[in-house]
Structure formats: structure tokens, C-alpha cells
Amino acid sequence: MLEEALAEIRAAASLEALQEIKVRFLGKKGRLTQAFKAMKGLDPEERKARGQELNRIKQAIEKALEEREAEIRAAELRARLEREREDVSLPGLALPPGGYHVSTQILDELVDIFRRMGYQAVTGPEAEDEFHNFDALNIPPHHPARDMWDTFWLEDGQLLRTHTSPMQVRYMEAHTPPFQIVVPGKVYRHEATDATHEAMFHQLEGLAVGEGITLAHLKGALLTMARALYGENARVRLQPSFFPFVEPGVEFLVWWTDPRTGEGRWLELGGAGMVHPSVFQAADDAREKAGLPRVYGNVTGFAFGLGVERIAMLRYGIPDIRYFYSNRLAFLRQFPRP
């Protein structure tokens, strides 16, 4: 019986076959179980010997079953693993990666730098009135300074803001000093477009107002920005310039090394200066009109503004600003950010 069972176990090809063999020999009505039952009629001596023999057989069958089961399981696993093999070099399912427009990225980066210095980011309308875009910023009608901003006028007498500076007055109308804000946003210039000029672009405006604020604080803020953008060795230079809403007015330059050529040069990054007294006055006048107290009589402040696209163009070597709003994915996806 043992030989027979072992032969069958060796031949079993599946776990089911093995189970059938197990039942046939070891089950309730199995042959071995029958053989145990048949011992009843034997005398004690014989029964003992027979019992021992049958137990040996049972153990041998059980062991063989176990071994065979392990073999079969291993074979099945091997087969399954083979079956489930995949070509891992195939391309993956294309998940949409998503990304920010490069102008947004630079703005975010700048906003982030100034937040670390305690500034808050605020925004304002793009269709502006003449008062906030010009008059309140000490740019009266018929003044040649208006030629500095080629303007898109709207038929209703408003205009598309030519800079983010209108938010200086808008913010002061509604808030009290001290404060530090930055204003990211779209601005518009009525200019023929070419590789370096766009009729629409982005600016970041900054304004800090409080008691005892000086041009040295402006320089400190700009230097911090320059270092965050261009590394800890960045340098900043102020050069006299003219923007009607600041006095003194300066242009700020940053020593910049072209990552492609390794050559350095002073880069005009934007305009800045100390807030002109007439801007504070315009804000206070507007507050008074709205029934709010005058709060800008005893403060000083600085303001600055810079263009966003230019920073991107220099950083990445983008040759033509007109690419920015073509919104071709071939352009957009070149500026990944984790």
C-alpha cells in the first residue's frame, strides 16, 4: 500500500489531485483508515506490531503528501510569476503632469522672497481709473511724464493699468501704516510688440510704509531679493532716475552673471524710490473723503517695481517675449518645478 501511495503522490500534478489521494488513503473511509479498523480482530501481540507498521505507513504518506504539496506550490508560483512577467521598459500611462506658467513661477518666487521678509501679497483691478493710475501718483494730465507710459484707453474713459503702482494708493486708502506689501499682476503698455516688447506683461510692485523708513531700508530689501534670486554674492546698485510717484527716484541694478556665457554685467531690474509726499497726500485725501482718518502725514515709505518676464528671459535664455502668451505646451513645459 505504501509503495502504491508514494507512486501516486509522486505522480500527482496538482493540489486537487493530491487532496484526492489524501482522502483515498487517509480519509474517514480511506484505505489506511480501513486497515486500522481491520486490526480489531487481531490478538494483542499482532495488533501492536500491525499498529506500528500502519503508523509508519501513515507517517510516510503524510510526509510524502507534504513534500509533494510544497513542490507543487513552488511550481505554481514559478508558473504564476512567469505568467505575470511585464515589459517594464514600456512607457507608462501618461498622467497629466500639470505646471505653472513661467510668469507665475517667477512671480511666486518673488512673492515668496518678500513674504519671508514680512510682506503680504495683494492684488487689484486691471481696468483702472485715471486717478489711481496717474493723478494720484503725481502724474498730472498734460504732463510730459505721462509719455513714459503708453496707455491703452477704454472707451468709457478708464484704462488698462500701465503699472501695478495704482495699488499703492488703493491699498493706502483702505489700510493704516505700518505695513509692507507686494502687488503681483498683469500690466499693459500700448507698444508695438517685438522680441523684447509685449503689450501685456507682469510686474511686482512693493510698498513699505511706516515711521523712519529710509532709502537704506529699500536697498536692504532689494539686496535681499537679489541674493535670493542670484546667490549670496549678488550686489545691488542704485542709480538716480525719475518716476513721478517717488522722490528721490532711483533705478536699481543687480550684478548678474549670465549662466550661459559666464559673463557678468549690471542689469537694470526696475525702478524704486521714496514715496512722494503727494502720493501720501492723495491717499489721505481719499481717506478723508471716505470718512476715514488721515494717517499718512508722519510716515515715510519706499516703493519699487520690477518686470517679471525679463527675469525669466534672462534666467532661461528665452529669446522672444512673444512666446509667453502663445501658451504652446512646447513652451510651457520647459519650466518644470517640483
Place this chain on the structure above:
Amino acid sequence: MNVPYSWLREFLPDLPEPEAVREVLDALGLAVEEVHRLPAPPKGVVFGRALKAEEIPGTELKKLEVDVGREVVTLVSGAQGARADIGLAVARPGVVLPEGTEVAAREIRGVTSEGMALSPAELGVGEYAGGLLELPADALEPGRELAEVWPEEVVFELELTPNRADAFSVLGVARDLAAKLELELVEPAIEVEESPVARFVTVEVADPEGCDRYLARYAGGLEIGPSPLEAQRKLLAAGLRPINNVVDATNYTLWELGGPLHAFDLEEVKEGIVVRRAKAGEKIVTLDGEERRLTPDDLVIARRTAGGTEPVAVAGVMGAANSEVTERTREVVLEAAHFDPVRVRLTARRLGLSTDSSYRFERGVDPNLPPRAASRFLHLLQRWTGCTVGDVVVDVGGEKPRREVPYRPSYANRLLGTAFDAGSQLAALARLGCEVAGQGEPYTVRPPTWRVDLNIEEDLVEEVGRILGYEHVPTEPLALIPAPDNLNAEEPYRREEDLRRAMRGLGGWEVINYTWQSPAYLSLTRAPEPRRFLKNPMDSSKNALRTALYPGLLENLAVNREEPHRFFFELGHVFLDVEETRLAAVLGGPLLEAAWQPAYGEGYPAVKGVLEALAARAGARVEVRPQPHQPLHPGVSGTVFWNDEPRGFIGRLHPEVEEALELGPVHLFELVLPLPEAERTFRDLPKFPPARRDLAVVVPEGVPHAEILDLVRRFGGPYLESVELFDVYRGRPLAEGQKSLAYHLTFRHPERTLTDAEVDGEMGRIVTAVLEAGYKIRE
């Protein structure tokens, strides 16, 4: 403004080398746009004296006999000014011109031209290419190498800011350099030899507001001809075109001192001059040959005539042809005046005529300059031509006093963050021409009248900073504690950033589109009618401010037609009756794709999924109720309720638009920001097991899921925790036009386990409600 280095050096003998000057100019705020290096005339170009000129019959050409020293050569020239008795720049065969051509002898109409008479542009010494360099006949010995007396030049092209009216002149730039570098400034010579004159003009200023100073002077015994070589050299280097000695002397003085002048032929204005408003519709032919219609806002210079007065110049802008200096002029009236800046600007704008004169007047000319500018003009003209200068000075209006500005050096330091001592601050102001008085703060500073931009203390602070140098401004950190009302100022922007970040995380590409659109395209894409229009669009068809974001996003889909993933979003402003900030997204294909695999996530469920994920991130409830929207397919269109408020629309683009733009199926949503936020309170974690039941409702095809959801929620009792749609079935055994919506319902009591009987009771109420609403339950 082009400033030749050699001209500056006339006033500043100790001026450093051009490279150093460039840096100082930048540091002064007189930004150097470019430094041009003009070469001397090419080697071999000599001075020639035209002895004879005759026309070559049947042509516009002239045959010139020119004395070039050792010989007389024949030259052929087509230039208008080619004539006898002038000096010319002559290149003989073999001379190589700056742009590379080699001059050769040529036969023209049977006449051999043994070289060329050159224009300033051909010489490389100026831009003027429309005629010859015409010099006085006796300017040099014939045959003299021109380069020996015409050195190379460095020209600073300055990009001046509009406040620095004073710097629109060589002397103004020299003054700034002198103040900064502490150099000696040699003022331009103005002395003249005066003699009595037989006749002159009277001047009446009828509009003193438009003209607060009018000065007239006399020069006579004139012979109109070319200016001296050195004067022409400087004018050309500055970018001006030499015309004749009188006109050149006005331009020279304008460029040098910043004071516009105008010379009339005395014969044409001898009855007298009136400065008055133009009459409505009055006409004048300006020097450029244009007839211009004037209005009473324009100021004119008029001459008296038998019948009244007649304009001879648009004040401060341009003279008229009827009184200009011509070859026959022997006596001139020189006008040196000061006009109202705004009036000049408005007139120049209305006439579309910006001249060197109007440009300076509108920015602000020194009101006390006229006598000095007139003297400088007369000095130059007398030196150049030996003319007589009349001893009469007609001068209407007087000197303007200087303004007084109180000045505190301590305030300058408080504004600049510097430690400049008072002495050096006051000295800097004095070097700029300010008069400084007083023993202590506040000092009284009287800025010179040419500095029309110095009006308040801060203006003087800037001057001190400019002259002493911003490199002395230290770098300081600013730490301030904002006033409380500022603390949450950036909340709206933060929420925009959050949305942008979420959209990017979901796989959208952010785009930024133009704010303007064409009304036709907005109409084609079924966007709202535009409300606001540009008065001066760049592209006349795109003159409307956009009324929605999605039309731009559709253009982005089109331009990226070849791309597999076309999932774009934009956060920007649209312009309806009010300006709104919006967020829109379009999906022009599946969310997930691999070319060798089936696409996943297409159509409406995909765009809805994006919206729902966005809401889930924001912790907001979002629901879409079927409702037609103009841009959308009427059968796939809904209103987005964000925390129960309608905030936008979602659906499939209207098939007409899809076809018109040749796009496949497009799904999109557009939301108006800011999105309302919901109160968020913590719900304790569930402690007791839920009870689950399923419910399938059979409804006609047109009944939306949202309606059943509402019904179930309304009658589900207080312990209905969630309702989740798990199947939508159509087909047998359901009747045609019917569908089955199947839901998992979860009930839970916060404090105990619900019994089956309780849950059955709740289900019973729901079933009753469904049946009462006229729908069937599918068992």
C-alpha cells in the same frame, strides 16, 4: 539727446576721458543709452572749392569744376545744393568710404567725374544723406585733408527722464558733470558788438498767460550761406542737419543752452509782431509744408498786415513758410521767448508735430533764458558771418524770481539713511547753482530757474543724493510690525494661489491669455457680449475686453492640437459689468493616456472629477444642477453650486463651437472667484458601526441624479451619513426611456448601534417619498 564729447569739453576743459564720463553720467541719472564713436572723414577726402557749376542738359545733374589744390577736377553731382562758390568734401578715385565702397572715376552722360562730392552720411560724420556737406567756400585751403581739421568724435546718446528738462542741452549736462566732479565750468561766450539800427519791429503780447516772456533782437547785413566747418561738425555729431548759418545758429543755441529760438525775415514781419491766440479755423502753412488748422487754444506769433494780423509761427512748435529765412534774407528778427508748457504740449499733440522746440518747452525751459540765448545766438552769428547786431532789445515780460525751498540736511539723512554732513550737502546744492542762505535748519535754498524740477524739500534731497552719490547709502534691514488692519490683507491672494496649486496638482497646465479678444470670436464661442472696448487697440479687430476665460482656453486647445494632453486652466480677470476674477479649465481629451493603451478619463465625468477633486481639496461641497448655459451643449450643461452658492458652469462645449473651431469634444468649467467658504467644525470620529442599505430607483431618462439625491437626503432622517451612486442601468427589463439609479446608503448613530428595525423605518420613509414622487423602486 545726443551730446558730443568735444562740445562738453568746451565748457569743461578738465573733463575726464569718455569712458569715465559715461559712468558719471549714469551715476547722475543722465542715463547713457549708447556711446557712438564717429570716425574722422576717410583718409584722402580733401576740401574742394566749387568754382563753376553748370547743368548737364536733359538731366538733373550738375557738372562742377572744383579746385582741390594742385588741380581743378570735374565732378558730376545730382545733389540739389551742388553749386558754385561753396566748399565741398571731395573724394578722388581710390578713396575708400566708411561703408566700404571705393570711389572710382565714372563717366556720366559723356562727362567724366573724377571723384565724388560727399554727403555727411557718406563721410560717416552724420546721418544726413539727402544732400552734400556744404561748407563756406573759404573754410579751408583747397586740397587740405579734411581729417586734419575734423577729428573723430564720441557722442553720448542720453535717455533723459522728463523731469530733467535742464539736461536737454549740452550746457545742462556739463553743469551736472561739473557739480558731480567738482570741475570748473566755462560759460559759453555771449558778448557781441552792437550798433544802432534803422528799423525794427514792435511786439505786442496779447496772451501773457501763454507767453510770459518775449524777447526780440536784430541781426543785419547778413549773407545767408553755409555755417563754418566746426559748427557743422558739432551739429552733425549731435544728429542735426545743417541748413544755413542763421538757422544753424538757432539750432546750435538750442542744443547748447536748451533754449528754442526762431528767426524771422525782418522784411516779412516789419509791421510788427503780435503774440495771440489763434482764431477758430485759422490756417497756417508750417515750415514742413503742411497746411494746419488752428483753434483758439493754440498760441501763434502773428505779423501785422494792412487788414489785421496773420500767423507767422505756431508758438514754441514751428515757424511758417511765409516768414522764413531765405537766401535773399538780409535782416532777421530773432525771437527768444518762453511759452506755457501745457499749451505748447496740447498744440503739438493736436497737430501731431513734435519738434526739438516743443519737446523742450513742454518739459520746461528756463524762463530767464531768453536774453542769454539771444545773446549767444547773436555772438555766434556775428563770429561766423560778421553781421551787425542791433542795440535794440524788445523785451516783454520780465525776469522770474527764484523759488525758495526750506531745506534740512538732517531730513535728507533721515530719508536717505545716510550720514552726510550739512556742509557737504549745502556745498553740493551750491555746485548745482542753488543759492543757499541761513545759519541753521531749515536753510533757505533758491534753486536756479533752469531747474524747473526742484520744488520741494524731497527734490533737494534727491539732488544731494545724486551729487554725493547713492553708493554712500548703507544697506539696512527693515523689521516692522504691521498695523492690525493689514494682517489678513493677503487672504484673497492666498486663496487664488491655493486654487492654482490644486489645479496644477490635478494635472492642469496653467496658461495666461491676452485680456483682449475680438467681439466676433467672443460671439462665435457664445461668450457674453463684450461691455468694454479699447479705444486704441493694437489690433483693431481685438478691441474688446474678454467676458469669459474659456474662449482663450479654446484657442490654447487649438494651438496645441498635436499634443496628447490638453488640460489647461487659467486664473485671470474678465470684464463684465464689473471686473471679475475667475478660474476656468478645459479638457480637450482624456486625462490619462498612453499611445499603446486605451485612454482613461474622458468626457464629462473627467472634467466633473477635476471639479470635485478641487472641491475636496478645498473642503467644499460642490454640486452641479442641470441647467442650460449659453456656451455649453444644452444636454450637458449645469450650474456649479460651491458650498450651496451658484458660482459658475460646467459641461460640454456647444457642438456648434466645437465644429467651428475644429475641435473634438471639449469639456470645461468656469468659476467666479472668490469661492464661498463653508464653516468647518470637527465631527467626532465614528464610534459605532454603520448600517448599510442599497436602494435602486427607476426614473425616466430626463430625471437627474441630483433630484433623487435631494429626495433621499431630505427623507433620510438624521442618521443618514452618506449616499453614494454606484450604478446607472439602462436596458432590459427596464422600459425604453427609463433608467435605474442605484445607491449605497449608510446610516449611523453617534451614540449607539442602530437596530435593523430603526434602519428599516428610515428606508421605509425614503421609499415612500420616492414612490410619492412618482418613481419606482427596483427590487
